[in-house]
Amino acid sequence: DLTKQEEGLILLVEDDHEVRTFVSRALKVKGYTVLDAEHGLEALKIMDRGLDIDLLLTDIVLPGGMDGREVAKEFATRYPRAKILYSSGYTGKTLTEGGRLPDGVELLSKPYDPSELFDRISALLKG
Numbered sequence: 001d002l003t004k005q006e007e008g009l010i011l012l013v014e015d016d017h018e019v020r021t022f023v024s025r026a027l028k029v030k031g032y033t034v035l036d037a038e039h040g041l042e043a044l045k046i047m048d049r050g051l052d053i054d055l056l057l058t059d060i061v062l063p064g065g066m067d068g069r070e071v072a073k074e075f076a077t078r079y080p081r082a083k084i085l086y087s088s089g090y091t092g093k094t095l096t097e098g099g100r101l102p103d104g105v106e107l108l109s110k111p112y113d114p115s116e117l118f119d120r121i122s123a124l125l126k127g
Helices: 017-029 040-047 068-078 092-097 114-126
Strands: 009-013 033-037 055-059 083-088 107-109
Touching: 009 017, 009 040, 009 068, 017 033, 017 114, 033 040, 040 068, 055 068, 055 114, 068 083, 083 114, 107 114
Parallel strands: 009 033, 009 055, 055 083, 083 107
Antiparallel strands: none
16 A cells, blocks of 8 residues: 555665565554665666655665665655665764765664664654
8 A cells, every 4th residue: 555654655775674674664653654675776666656755765785786875866866855864784984984975964873773763764854
């Protein structure tokens, strides 16, 4: 059912099956509608459906030739008013110094607590 819940529609891009399943279930319990993708190309196919997505939650390091930053760039082009939250097991400093992420992006470091995830998403969507 892709009827948009009151809380919002989230595109989750995460290659780790267990993490993706856990995060998806947790967000659904909080009232979000979640579309999930294992890699960037799968995320693009979801974006092609023209749904009104409110937020992209993407891992930075992804398989399949497209990293989270590239997914986010394509997402921002298609959904200019939507929010983007990156997640990674790498620290923000490592990612910005390594050139994988520009300074000032929203990053949630793994492992994260579900309440931290909910707080960040809620703040982004209300902000």
